[in-house]
Amino acid sequence: MTQPNPLQDLVAEQGVLLLDGAMGTLLMEMGLTSGDPPEDWNVRYPERIEEVHRRYVDAGSRLILTNSFGGSRFRLKLHRLDNRVTELNRAAAGIARRAADAAPHKVLVAGSIGPTGELLEPLGAMSFDEAKAAFAEQAAALAEGGVDLLWVETMSDLEEVRAAVEGAREATDLPVAATMTFDTNRHTMMGVSPEQAVQALGKMGLVALGANCGNGPDEIEEVIARMRAQNPDVLLIAKANAGIPHFTGDELVYDGTPALMGEYARHVRDLGANLVGGCCGNTPDHIARMAEALAQPAGSAGAGPVRAGFKPAPTGTASSTASRQRRHRRREG
């Protein structure tokens, strides 16, 4: 990809680009009821969505994600909103666009596209073409609403990423970024390793790729280090959850404090991430601390990767060399 694009320009200018934090976490603070679709608020309470974006921009985010993670028809069907895909995604993009344009500095708007929640054939019932069409529909609406690029995230299946990227390409000429979630023994739920992700996503002509969500910063730091070792050139995205969630009274809180997430931001930058932000549980306070931390020079994070305050992500008892080879296929099915 030799064509210049706004993301590469901004990363080049900034060194490390600061992303935003969680959307759902903040909307629940604002009264979103558990189980209700956040995308509906793009039309019902656009001022609240804009406020979330504005708070992230004020905290230092140079790229914000639209409130459209569950905006594909597969996801909206659950809430009987699948006839409003275009309306809700266009609104999501428009709100973020307004917040970005009102900022005193350049802020990019990326259109969030989450997984369908369905399994592709043959494991599940969804065909590749159905998935691609749903992603194209969502991407077209986000583009109409004014996003600068598309942002495929929280993926676990390489084929679903491909469906999303191809769908986005069919609908628009905008750059596409994609991240996967490595929450299962340092693989995605579907068994994709960070190395496999870099290799496969690296062939899709993405503007950036990486990891988001999962079991907190330690996990993402390892994933980013392994991705960087695999590919020295690609722009890498890190968006870790703020540790692990638990209830305190009626409030769902994450054990990753803003200070700890600031430390994570420096660590993950030093490990090779070019775009750094947070996923679930991260608030504007977390992003503000990341901004402070990233203002310090590279290599300042210190050596120790493990910090107090985080539970280690669950790891299996198997050795790292264990693999499917434990048993071989006896017959060809």
Add this chain to the structure above:
Amino acid sequence: MTDESENEEINIQEMTTPELLELMQEDLYDGYADEVVEEVNEALARGMSPYDVLTQGLVAGMEVVGVDFRDGILFVPEVLMAAKAMKAGMEVLRPLLAETGAPTIGKMVIGTVKGDIHDIGKNLVVMMMEGAGFEVFNLGINNSVDDFLGAIAEHQPDILGMSALLTTTMPYMREVINALKAKGIRNDIIVLVGGAPLNEAFAEDIEADAYCRDAAVAVETAKKLIQIKRSKSRA
């Protein structure tokens, strides 16, 4: 690793029964549904009881799948294929098990909570629980408090399983548990919860009985808690 057996003709009639059961377990592991069905039929033809075929063949095989899933050797695609093979074998056995009055370990009602579409992990739990001999009522996705309460009243399960994949839906589990308390039936039922964003502390906070990290852990936990509950009610 040798591939010497790759193209070998296998005649299951010539195998000893232990060999046949071992083959059934391996084919289950590899997700070969047709082969598993053949082997189940062969074991039955030899006069094994449906219950023994279930426990010594299919359940034993799924246990290995569960352990390798837990240890990060297998992932969801392989486990789903194994579960499909298990299901194919179970379809042969189920009517026979009903006829022979084989024991069921317990009953479970399970569903993904309101607002959540994800049911891949939950479906794995269903298949593994069925594989372990539980009777499972699967409510699917997007279940409200009333959906759960209605199913509990109808099926009188030992266990309620709830799943969530989103941070915006996981708090809904607590609403269901609070509703059980309000109805005075919380202590009649074992509540197991699972899903990617959950953890043990969260399960404690919402006063579930246990958090199950994956389907294999769900089966182990369900068995253990049912045993404890039954020994208590006998005392």
